[in-house]
Amino acid sequence: MFIVKGLKRSYFEAISIVVILIFAIISMMPSANHNAYLKLNNGKLIYSGGMIDNKFSGEGKLIFKNHDYYVGNFKNGEFDGSGKFVSHEKWILTGNFEKGEPNGNEKMSNKGKNFFNGVVKDGSLTYAN
Structure with missing residues (x-):
């Protein structure tokens, strides 16, 4: 069960990092004309x-x-x-x-x-x- 909790946490952390990167990229894009x-x-x-x-x-x-x-x-x-x-x-x-x-x-x-x-x-x- 400890391994399953560790995998769930790693999966959640990976998803969180991807979401943060997406928002960082969007915020640096030039304003739309x-x-x-x-x-x-x-x-x-x-x-x-x-x-x-x-x-x-x-x-x-x-x-x-x-x-x-x-x-x-x-x-x-x-x-x-x-x-x-x-x-x-x-x-x-x-x-x-x-x-x-x-x-x-x-x-x-x-x-x-x-x-x-x-x-x-x-x-x-x-x-x-």
């Missing part, structure tokens, strides 16, 4: 798109109260990656963004006419034609 539709700041901002850890992430669209909008990639709640900012005054900035700011090859147009092609690095214009 999900889509959301949010009205923020009393409707002054409207966001639809991906979210991770309650921050804008992945593809999305952010509409401002004045009808400006950004459509493109987000990371940690900021414009990040390729995107397009469209002003209610009809100018459009298309290009790459990093940490919320234009960074990389950028193109600005107004009413379908290009009036700026250039490279922005760390917030400064480094090349334009």
Whole structure:
């Protein structure tokens, strides 16, 4: 009978270790990306798109109260990656963004006419034609 109790205990300990390992692995996994539709700041901002850890992430669209909008990639709640900012005054900035700011090859147009092609690095214009 002592051997049977010892086997039951070993079996229970093994199962407990497996369950603990499974929960440890699950807790270390990155948060799942999900889509959301949010009205923020009393409707002054409207966001639809991906979210991770309650921050804008992945593809999305952010509409401002004045009808400006950004459509493109987000990371940690900021414009990040390729995107397009469209002003209610009809100018459009298309290009790459990093940490919320234009960074990389950028193109600005107004009413379908290009009036700026250039490279922005760390917030400064480094090349334009």
